[in-house]
Amino acid sequence: VPKPVLDHGFVRMIDYMGDDAAICQAARVSYGRGTKSVQNDEGLIRYLMRHWHSTPFEMCELKLHVKLPVFVARQWIRHRMANVNEYSARYSILDREFYIPRAEDLAAQSRQNNQGRGDVLGAEESARVLDWLREDAHRAYDHYEAMISDDGQQGVARELARMNLPANIYTQWYWKVDLHNLFHFLRLRADSHAQYEIRVYADAICEMVKDWVPAAYRAFEEYRLGGVTLSASGV
Amino acid sequence: VPKPVLDHGFVRMIDYMGDDAAICQAARVSYGRGTKSVQNDEGLIRYLMRHWHSTPFEMCELKLHVKLPVFVARQWIRHRMANVNEYSARYSILDREFYIPRAEDLAAQSRQNNQGRGDVLGAEESARVLDWLREDAHRAYDHYEAMISDDGQQGVARELARMNLPANIYTQWYWKVDLHNLFHFLRLRADSHAQYEIRVYADAICEMVKDWVPAAYRAFEEYRLGGVTLSASGV
Amino acid sequence: VPKPVLDHGFVRMIDYMGDDAAICQAARVSYGRGTKSVQNDEGLIRYLMRHWHSTPFEMCELKLHVKLPVFVARQWIRHRMANVNEYSARYSILDREFYIPRAEDLAAQSRQNNQGRGDVLGAEESARVLDWLREDAHRAYDHYEAMISDDGQQGVARELARMNLPANIYTQWYWKVDLHNLFHFLRLRADSHAQYEIRVYADAICEMVKDWVPAAYRAFEEYRLGGVTLSASGV
Amino acid sequence: VPKPVLDHGFVRMIDYMGDDAAICQAARVSYGRGTKSVQNDEGLIRYLMRHWHSTPFEMCELKLHVKLPVFVARQWIRHRMANVNEYSARYSILDREFYIPRAEDLAAQSRQNNQGRGDVLGAEESARVLDWLREDAHRAYDHYEAMISDDGQQGVARELARMNLPANIYTQWYWKVDLHNLFHFLRLRADSHAQYEIRVYADAICEMVKDWVPAAYRAFEEYRLGGVTLSASGV
Numbered sequence: 001v002p003k004p005v006l007d008h009g010f011v012r013m014i015d016y017m018g019d020d021a022a023i024c025q026a027a028r029v030s031y032g033r034g035t036k037s038v039q040n041d042e043g044l045i046r047y048l049m050r051h052w053h054s055t056p057f058e059m060c061e062l063k064l065h066v067k068l069p070v071f072v073a074r075q076w077i078r079h080r081m082a083n084v085n086e087y088s089a090r091y092s093i094l095d096r097e098f099y100i101p102r103a104e105d106l107a108a109q110s111r112q113n114n115q116g117r118g119d120v121l122g123a124e125e126s127a128r129v130l131d132w133l134r135e136d137a138h139r140a141y142d143h144y145e146a147m148i149s150d151d152g153q154q155g156v157a158r159e160l161a162r163m164n165l166p167a168n169i170y171t172q173w174y175w176k177v178d179l180h181n182l183f184h185f186l187r188l189r190a191d192s193h194a195q196y197e198i199r200v201y202a203d204a205i206c207e208m209v210k211d212w213v214p215a216a217y218r219a220f221e222e223y224r225l226g227g228v229t230l231s232a233s234g235v
Numbered sequence: 236v237p238k239p240v241l242d243h244g245f246v247r248m249i250d251y252m253g254d255d256a257a258i259c260q261a262a263r264v265s266y267g268r269g270t271k272s273v274q275n276d277e278g279l280i281r282y283l284m285r286h287w288h289s290t291p292f293e294m295c296e297l298k299l300h301v302k303l304p305v306f307v308a309r310q311w312i313r314h315r316m317a318n319v320n321e322y323s324a325r326y327s328i329l330d331r332e333f334y335i336p337r338a339e340d341l342a343a344q345s346r347q348n349n350q351g352r353g354d355v356l357g358a359e360e361s362a363r364v365l366d367w368l369r370e371d372a373h374r375a376y377d378h379y380e381a382m383i384s385d386d387g388q389q390g391v392a393r394e395l396a397r398m399n400l401p402a403n404i405y406t407q408w409y410w411k412v413d414l415h416n417l418f419h420f421l422r423l424r425a426d427s428h429a430q431y432e433i434r435v436y437a438d439a440i441c442e443m444v445k446d447w448v449p450a451a452y453r454a455f456e457e458y459r460l461g462g463v464t465l466s467a468s469g470v
Numbered sequence: 471v472p473k474p475v476l477d478h479g480f481v482r483m484i485d486y487m488g489d490d491a492a493i494c495q496a497a498r499v500s501y502g503r504g505t506k507s508v509q510n511d512e513g514l515i516r517y518l519m520r521h522w523h524s525t526p527f528e529m530c531e532l533k534l535h536v537k538l539p540v541f542v543a544r545q546w547i548r549h550r551m552a553n554v555n556e557y558s559a560r561y562s563i564l565d566r567e568f569y570i571p572r573a574e575d576l577a578a579q580s581r582q583n584n585q586g587r588g589d590v591l592g593a594e595e596s597a598r599v600l601d602w603l604r605e606d607a608h609r610a611y612d613h614y615e616a617m618i619s620d621d622g623q624q625g626v627a628r629e630l631a632r633m634n635l636p637a638n639i640y641t642q643w644y645w646k647v648d649l650h651n652l653f654h655f656l657r658l659r660a661d662s663h664a665q666y667e668i669r670v671y672a673d674a675i676c677e678m679v680k681d682w683v684p685a686a687y688r689a690f691e692e693y694r695l696g697g698v699t700l701s702a703s704g705v
Numbered sequence: 706v707p708k709p710v711l712d713h714g715f716v717r718m719i720d721y722m723g724d725d726a727a728i729c730q731a732a733r734v735s736y737g738r739g740t741k742s743v744q745n746d747e748g749l750i751r752y753l754m755r756h757w758h759s760t761p762f763e764m765c766e767l768k769l770h771v772k773l774p775v776f777v778a779r780q781w782i783r784h785r786m787a788n789v790n791e792y793s794a795r796y797s798i799l800d801r802e803f804y805i806p807r808a809e810d811l812a813a814q815s816r817q818n819n820q821g822r823g824d825v826l827g828a829e830e831s832a833r834v835l836d837w838l839r840e841d842a843h844r845a846y847d848h849y850e851a852m853i854s855d856d857g858q859q860g861v862a863r864e865l866a867r868m869n870l871p872a873n874i875y876t877q878w879y880w881k882v883d884l885h886n887l888f889h890f891l892r893l894r895a896d897s898h899a900q901y902e903i904r905v906y907a908d909a910i911c912e913m914v915k916d917w918v919p920a921a922y923r924a925f926e927e928y929r930l931g932g933v934t935l936s937a938s939g940v
């Protein structure tokens with residue numbers, strides 16, 4: 001079942017390969033008939049995470065179906081160590097579905113952080129913004145439909161007409177990634193510096209990963225999400 | 236000097252590493268004091284290209300500064316084997332610059348190819364389309380500016396306001412890639428199946444590469460761009 | 471069950487993700503409610519292969535356990551788009567197992583091809599070579615054992631002692647790869663230019679892939695293994 | 706000029722792209738006409754390193770020529786995000802050059818760390834080990850030469866004969882890598898957990914990088930080499 005995210009988006013698990021035991025199975029190939037008894041699974045996983053022995057985590061793989069606004073997709077796709085098949089707006093017609101933030105997610109530009117948001121907007125300003133977002137999206141989509149229609153005209157190519165559509169329109173893709181690179185994605189995107197709209201996807205995926213590979217997820221929380229790095233001079 | 240592409244875009248060479256000789260230098264490390272005399276540079280490069288010995292081409296690197304519409308950037312970024320730094324619409328304010336096709340580039344949806352275009356639009360339809368593209372873009376940008384303004388209001392965060400902007404707005408980035416993967420990009424994007432708007436960038440880059448590594452480019456034309464693959468049963 | 475390869479090696483399938491249908495499922499996300507009916511699975515897979523639409527093939531993943539001589543491992547590991555966990559000769563003691571070619575695989579240096587072999591060796595020369603290979607390997611291993619022993623001495627570190635061992639000693643690893651990159655590996659390593667000792671591994675994997683994703687494998691044979699590329703001037 | 710490493714190895718800088726300023730140039734494309742004045746170069750580089758903004762570091766590239774023992778090459782090659790052209794032992798004849806440790810580098814297996822070394826060996830044991838290493842290497846090479854000779858015999862193919870050679874024989878390659886992935890390599894291989902014989906290469910490269918991109922190297926020392934990570938429960 002798809003996990004809903006934002007107003008029209010979702011994350012749906014399609015398939016996975018491996019589990020906590022598969023991480024250990026791969027790690028243990030290194031130890032062969034090693035002389036020291038190798039610890040239990042949870043201990044081994046913590047050890048691997050702590051020491052950045054990342055290749056055993058690459059032995060697990062997750063495949064998701066995701067529906068997400070284009071501006072979120074533009075951030076997400078920057079993670080190159082993944083496999084993607086996206087809906088083609090050259091081939092197919094995009095749906096009339098736009099991300100329209102809830103009023104409580106409409107925030108002002110942060111004064112401290114140039115790449116972030118600050119206080120929630122007041123009611124009046126918020127209403128004005130939401131009106132613009134809704135109206136512009138729908139007018140753009142009306143014109144998109146009118147352009148591609150072949151009713152009484154030639155109808156412009158879909159690959160051209162879509163350039164009129166705003167960045168909050170939804171797209172979708174299949175996304176497959178190994179667990180090491182997924183943790184890297186989650187560390188960056190479930191973080192407070194990430195934009196709220198991608199963070200909610202990362203949070204939804206965190207829930208899935210916690211169920212799928214509980215020991216690996218605990219180690220990830222302990223050493224990555226919750227960990228703190230001190231600099232040399234801070235030490 | 237930047238090479239202009241489309242109405243406001245460009246490709247500008249920032250830096251490069253290596254040249255035809257560097258490809259051969261790396262390939263020849265394999266031959267050591269090999270017993271057979273290794274051929275001249277042009278012959279060696281053709282040999283490497285013909286036999287898919289791709290790693291010596293990875294020894295050259297090109298760094299470009301590119302300005303391009305967002306819908307082109309979305310296709311381009313799918314090439315994962317490259318390094319990218321893009322203008323941040325969270326951090327900075329986007330410029331009021333949109334790709335508006337020339338009338339002769341406004342074509343109808345192809346009847347044969349679902350992912351392509353066919354005949355150029357008639358004058359009347361074309362004018363209608365161009366008006367919509369222009370008006371919608373500028374209205375969206377007016378509202379973008381109005382939303383982020385802190386004049387008499389809080390001003391919504393840039394990372395939110397940008398979702399109102401259409402896919403033909405321009406972005407820019409630094410893009411660095413090795414020559415093997417650049418050829419792979421060019422083969423796919425200078426091809427007739429690629430959308431016209433990315434093809435013109437690929438064509439502009441082809442010109443640069445031809446000057447930079449002429450022998451490698453000739454081999455690329457001979458065995459990739461101009462080559463034809465027959466299937467087993469076609470043979 | 472492991473598939474035996476060479477005298478002591480094997481390839482064993484540990485796990486896989488996806489199948490022919492999964493390739494199509496991912497490819498079809500692009501077509502959404504596309505206007506033209508998309509062909510059947512076999513036709514679609516052939517289409518994707520023919521047009522180098524490689525990302526849907528990345529949606530399948532194979533995990534193998536492989537035992538192989540070190541000099542084969544050195545060629546294999548050059549394929550970077552894969553995940554690997556190898557037996558550690560720092561941590562563990564290597565087994566006394568060496569690849570000793572069958573007499574019929576002992577061939578002379580090719581006169582035509584600097585990177586290949588020609589005629590099979592005569593019986594006498596062959597016997598001489600095999601004796602050297604066997605004796606040197608066992609002597610090296612005897613000394614390896616003697617060096618690491620802590621019986622009446624300190625015992626040198628395993629990471630040092632292993633430097634005495636020849637390239638025909640066996641190692642093992644878990645190797646995980648997606649289907650697109652696996653086909654790339656197989657095209658290069660099941661090819662007549664590849665060294666016989668890696669080709670037999672590639673051949674064994676081909677058999678597995680044929681069972682696992684029969685339609686994809688047929689398309690691979692048709693357009694890659696059996697295909698022929700003509701150059702521009704050859705066309 | 707090549708920097709000597711171990712008894713016959715070296716690291717030689719062939720070419721580079723970019724410098725500290727190039728990192729900043731790429732990072733600043735993100736800020737466009739950003740509203741807040743962006744800090745000086747050193748400060749910006751420290752900021753990027755501290756916050757794992759790794760893509761600007763990918764804008765610099767280093768190309769090295771390295772001569773190294775095979776067992777070191779086997780560890781090194783595991784770093785997939787690099788470009789490599791290695792001497793071919795199928796095509797060419799390997800030189801009679803082996804890494805023979807200095808007596809002070811010959812250490813016993815560590816009792817604490819299964820993947821490491823402990824005390825230096827005593828003089829007698831050390832002499833015994835060095836004799837074996839030298840004798841076995843030279844005998845193996847004598848047989849290698851005898852096998853490939855076509856004097857009065859066919860001469861076995863080089864690709865076969867080389868299987869007799871031990872892991873301390875030297876190979877060489879061109880290795881090209883971007884600065885982000887180079888720092889990742891250095892963090893893992895200049896570390897005390899890395900085997901001494903690869904660490905000395907990492908140390909030699911550190912010296913080069915310090916000269917090439919001094920500000921980036923300082924930030925790397927501060928936040929990676931010298932940094933300490935506390936776990937969530939340790940915080």
Ligand SMILES: Cc1cc2nc3c(=O)[nH]c(=O)nc-3n(C[C@H](O)[C@H](O)[C@H](O)COP(=O)(O)OP(=O)(O)OC[C@H]3O[C@@H](n4cnc5c(N)ncnc54)[C@H](O)[C@@H]3O)c2cc1C
Nearest residue numbers: 078079080081188193194315316317320321323735760786
């Ligand atoms: C809060 C935040 C703000 C950001 N702001 C900006 C911005 O203003 N501008 C901008 O352009 N980006 C920005 N990014 C995106 C960022 O630069 C990365 O592109 C993104 O986080 C993906 O990280 P990655 O490269 O480590 O992941 P992946 O691409 O998945 O790579 C994982 C690792 O694999 C290796 N790798 C993968 N592919 C390659 C390759 N082709 N060459 C070399 N190594 C490779 C690298 O070691 C890399 O660390 C931002 C990201 C975050 C989280």
Ligand SMILES: Cc1cc2nc3c(=O)[nH]c(=O)nc-3n(C[C@H](O)[C@H](O)[C@H](O)COP(=O)(O)OP(=O)(O)OC[C@H]3O[C@@H](n4cnc5c(N)ncnc54)[C@H](O)[C@@H]3O)c2cc1C
Nearest residue numbers: 080081082085086088313314315316423428429500525551
């Ligand atoms: C005409 C055309 C139509 C297209 N239509 C669609 C579409 O409808 N939907 C869609 O989603 N895409 C579409 N694409 C994009 C296409 O699927 C590829 O994403 C794009 O062409 C980049 O190709 P690449 O993956 O080979 O290149 P790169 O990402 O640069 O990779 C080069 C090679 O490196 C390897 N590689 C790199 N990264 C990885 C990784 N993380 N894992 C495994 N191997 C890796 C692979 O061997 C790959 O072939 C289309 C492309 C073209 C040219």
Ligand SMILES: Cc1cc2nc3c(=O)[nH]c(=O)nc-3n(C[C@H](O)[C@H](O)[C@H](O)COP(=O)(O)OP(=O)(O)OC[C@H]3O[C@@H](n4cnc5c(N)ncnc54)[C@H](O)[C@@H]3O)c2cc1C
Nearest residue numbers: 265290316548549550551658663664785786787790791793
């Ligand atoms: C017959 C034969 C002879 C050979 N002889 C030699 C020799 O003499 N010397 C020698 O050094 N090698 C030799 N090789 C190895 C060869 O150079 C390749 O390393 C090997 O075939 C792997 O191919 P690949 O790089 O395409 O595969 P992968 O590493 O799996 O990469 C697949 C694709 O992903 C992309 N990619 C992956 N990683 C990166 C990265 N870090 N940067 C950029 N792009 C990346 C590229 O597009 C690449 O084509 C030989 C190979 C064969 C088959």
Ligand SMILES: Cc1cc2nc3c(=O)[nH]c(=O)nc-3n(C[C@H](O)[C@H](O)[C@H](O)COP(=O)(O)OP(=O)(O)OC[C@H]3O[C@@H](n4cnc5c(N)ncnc54)[C@H](O)[C@@H]3O)c2cc1C
Nearest residue numbers: 030055081550551552555556558783784785786893898899
């Ligand atoms: C002290 C020490 C001990 C070790 N012991 C062992 C051992 O016993 N057994 C063993 O097998 N190895 C061992 N290794 C090697 C280790 O597992 C890594 O292979 C090596 O450190 C390279 O690290 P990397 O994968 O991060 O680097 P790179 O391969 O350069 O990759 C950099 C980053 O790019 C991404 N990436 C690159 N290629 C891919 C890909 N194809 N798919 C997905 N993501 C990719 C990942 O995010 C990766 O973190 C050891 C290493 C060290 C330092």
